[in-house]
Amino acid sequence: MLPLLLLGILQIQSVQEPSDLYWVELQDVRLSYCGDPAGAGEVSILMAIGPGQMALMTQGSSDTVSAYTNHTTKVAGERLYLPQHWITNQTVTLYFMIRERDDHLPDDILVPPRRITVELNEQLFQEHKGFHRVDLVEDAFKTEDGYETRKTSLGLHFFRKKAKDCLFRGADPDRFFSKENERTLYLQELRFLGTSQLIGGVERRQLQSNVAADAKPQDIEVIHKRNFRALLRYREWLHVFGDQPESAEIKSLFRSKIQEINKRGIRVGDKQGKLFPAFTEQDLNLLLQPL
Secondary structure, X not given: OOOHHHHHHHHHHHOOOOOEEEEEEEEEEEEOXXXXXXXXXXXXXXXXXXXXXXXEOXXXXXXXXXXXXXXXXXXXXXXXXXXXXHEXXXXXXXXXXXXXXXXXXXOEXXXXXXXXXXXXXXXXXXXXXXXXXXXXEEEEEEEOOEEXXXXXXXXXXXXXXXXXXXXOOOOOHHHHHHHHHHHHHHHHHHHOOOOEEEEOOEEXXXXXXXXXXXXXXXXXXXXXXXXXXXXXXXXXXXXXXXXXXXXXHHHHHHXXXXXXXXXXXXXXXXOOOOEEOOOOHHHHHHHOOOO
16 A cells, blocks of 8 residues: 555646636726716726735726726726636636726725626637627616617636646746736735725725824824834735745835835825824834845
């Protein structure tokens, strides 16, 4: 009888790396409606990449897209990896959400999380060249000519590539590219720090940069700690990317973001009010320690 340790090694070696890897990229969005009376709205389009992790599906300096009711809007999409454990019998299940962001009130969920199943078969990649449209919501609107049916939909482009043709570090391409998704999300959140950003699909402002004119010194101290805890989360998250090729670049971006936020500071009252650093000197030194 083989020793248990040797048996375990043989079992590990028998696990084959995936032959095909898959990605998805957003190409366009069509809204059945949005809250703006003019029929247009700033929306954020998200896809779940893990529990409590909703990544923006768009690229660029803005976390929103200007979309018009009943009009197909082309977008520059972020390419997101589809981990192997999501795929069963060439079928993948994806979760999407669309939030409206241009209202002065708290953001509206145009589309609550929707579950969509897509067949990753030859028909998708050969006949449709990887393009697939998913309908998230169908609404009926009364018009002069009767009722009109409109759909909120996403135009998605799926990509398939042989694992042996992909560039990755380590022995497990699936693990490597799954971590790439998380790196994308990390950089998205870091980019929009200091604004009302989407964290786990919920809009919130993590950092505070101004206070009322009658703020007391102890109020500033509370904000210092709040800002420090928010940035500490991103510092701890950095350890996940230690073996990634771009690890040094990500750490550099993190440090520059801290310095930018600290320089922006906390303003008391209006533009003429006193300016405090965003962090205490002690907390700033902790955040900037080598990783």
